Amino acid sequence: MGEKFRTEKDSLGEIQVPQTALYGAQTQRAVENFPVSGNGLPTEFIRAIVLIKKSAAEANRDLGLLDKARAAAIIGACDSLGDPEFAAHFPVDIYQTGSGTSSNMNVNEVLAHLAGEGNGLSISPNDHVNMSQSSNDVIPTAIHVSALLAVRDKLLPALRNLHTQLCDKAVQVQNVVKTGRTHLMDAVPMTMAQEVYAWAAQVEDCRERIRATMPRLAQLAQGGTAIGTGLNAHPDFSELFAQKLSAHTSQQFRPADNLFAAISSQDTSVELSGQLKVLAVAMMKIANDLRWMNSGPLAGVAEIALKALQPGSSIMPGKVNPVIAESAAMVAARVMGNDTTITVAGQSGNFQLNVMLPLVASTLLESISLLANASQLLADRAIASYTVNRPHIEETLGRNPILVTALNPVIGYLKAAEIAKAAYSSGRPVLDVALEMTDLDRKTLEDLLDPAHLAKGGLVGE
Numbered sequence: 001m002g003e004k005f006r007t008e009k010d011s012l013g014e015i016q017v018p019q020t021a022l023y024g025a026q027t028q029r030a031v032e033n034f035p036v037s038g039n040g041l042p043t044e045f046i047r048a049i050v051l052i053k054k055s056a057a058e059a060n061r062d063l064g065l066l067d068k069a070r071a072a073a074i075i076g077a078c079d080s081l082g083d084p085e086f087a088a089h090f091p092v093d094i095y096q097t098g099s100g101t102s103s104n105m106n107v108n109e110v111l112a113h114l115a116g117e118g119n120g121l122s123i124s125p126n127d128h129v130n131m132s133q134s135s136n137d138v139i140p141t142a143i144h145v146s147a148l149l150a151v152r153d154k155l156l157p158a159l160r161n162l163h164t165q166l167c168d169k170a171v172q173v174q175n176v177v178k179t180g181r182t183h184l185m186d187a188v189p190m191t192m193a194q195e196v197y198a199w200a201a202q203v204e205d206c207r208e209r210i211r212a213t214m215p216r217l218a219q220l221a222q223g224g225t226a227i228g229t230g231l232n233a234h235p236d237f238s239e240l241f242a243q244k245l246s247a248h249t250s251q252q253f254r255p256a257d258n259l260f261a262a263i264s265s266q267d268t269s270v271e272l273s274g275q276l277k278v279l280a281v282a283m284m285k286i287a288n289d290l291r292w293m294n295s296g297p298l299a300g301v302a303e304i305a306l307k308a309l310q311p312g313s314s315i316m317p318g319k320v321n322p323v324i325a326e327s328a329a330m331v332a333a334r335v336m337g338n339d340t341t342i343t344v345a346g347q348s349g350n351f352q353l354n355v356m357l358p359l360v361a362s363t364l365l366e367s368i369s370l371l372a373n374a375s376q377l378l379a380d381r382a383i384a385s386y387t388v389n390r391p392h393i394e395e396t397l398g399r400n401p402i403l404v405t406a407l408n409p410v411i412g413y414l415k416a417a418e419i420a421k422a423a424y425s426s427g428r429p430v431l432d433v434a435l436e437m438t439d440l441d442r443k444t445l446e447d448l449l450d451p452a453h454l455a456k457g458g459l460v461g462e
């Protein structure tokens with residue numbers, strides 16, 4: 001049996017809508033107009049719009065604009081939306097109208113339908129659910145709210161965990177002295193803790209950069225309506241709305257300093273995306289360092305062994321690959337690309353409205369979610385569990401002629417270079433060669449060339 005339909009009507013006329021749909025005519029038109037990606041906007045974004053509708057209904061009620069019965073019905077409808085409704089009744093594609101009007105109307109229609117069910121109330125998607133609002137302030141507000149909550153609830157905790165795991169690891173490997181590398185080539189010694197603490201510092205700086213965007217994310221376009229003038233909204237609406245939303249989210253929101261700017265630009269989204277890109281760059285570096293350090297096990301750098309999580313190869317038996325680091329590196333690549341997308345979308349503020357808002361919403365939320373998940377996995381399934389190949393590290397460190405760098409202040413660079421060359425060509429320990437080519441005694445050379453001492457900067461008296 002074919003799907004049943006009902007007739008719905010909007011300002012363009014009648015249209016057939018699936019019988020069971022909670023949405024109405026405008027959503028149906030959008031479904032038919034935009035069969036583009038097959039992907040809807042993220043659930044957390046739609047949830048943010050629903051929260052905006054709830055807070056708006058409360059504010060309109062308190063301002064005496066919306067009668068108590070309708071306000072209660074709309075608020076009840078907002079509260080009744082569970083996961084199955086989110087999956088089924090918000091079908092509009094990301095690549096729709098640039099203002100997100102189709103998604104705003106989708107939410108308005110679903111809530112009006114649910115709010116009017118079984119109570120005899122006539123509830124209009126435009127006049128009641130969308131009262132005092134325009135898509136032009138709802139959608140930028142939903143971007144800020146959903147992004148801020150995702151940063152607060154997912155990304156910042158994941159970064160804190162990654163930082164903690166890195167610091168714990170650094171303590172575990174504080175006595176591992178290894179060869180430092182510059183240009184991928186052997187350089188002077190360091191401890192593995194110094195290396196891991198450097199990653200931790202990068203992560204912590206990224207966390208702080210992202211956290212610093214939150215005060216601007218907390219500024220909302222709501223109340224500006226179509227272009228920022230607030231036409232059709234009560235003068236107290238934006239402030240009261242922000243109070244209601246703050247209470248529902250345990251997060252302080254407030255009206256934007258300039259509502260025109262909040263509607264016509266996406267500068268704060270661009271700012272946040274830029275900080276997410278810094279994190280992606282840091283994540284790529286850490287993931288690649290781990291991959292190099294884990295390379296081998298026989299013919300590679302082989303300093304560490306990442307935990308074996310799955311067979312690496314369908315054809316090469318026994319091979320194990322650094323899958324979590326590869327996954328994190330792909331996330332980083334995606335976020336860098338997303339930042340370019342958001343940069344272009346952010347430029348698309350023509351006169352009073354940015355018209356790439358759904359693209360900003362989906363791309364920004366994807367970056368936050370991917371980075372949160374990848375950070376968690378990197379921490380728990382790579383950093384926490386890797387083991388150190390101490391014999392190999394010690395063996396290569398002991399033979400490293402670059403240790404001779406420590407003799408520069410005593411015998412000069414040119415003499416030290418001669419010793420290094422002789423050590424490289426003969427394959428002998430640099431200490432033995434230096435003993436022959438200088439006047440320094442063994443004890444002095446042992447002190448000067450001690451890798452653990454050099455890892456502290458080689459300062460006399462350390």
Ligand SMILES: O=C(O)C[C@H](O)C(=O)O
Pocket residue numbers: 099101133134135136226353
């Ligand atoms: O949907 C709205 O509220 C306004 C629309 O985006 C427009 O400016 O044309």
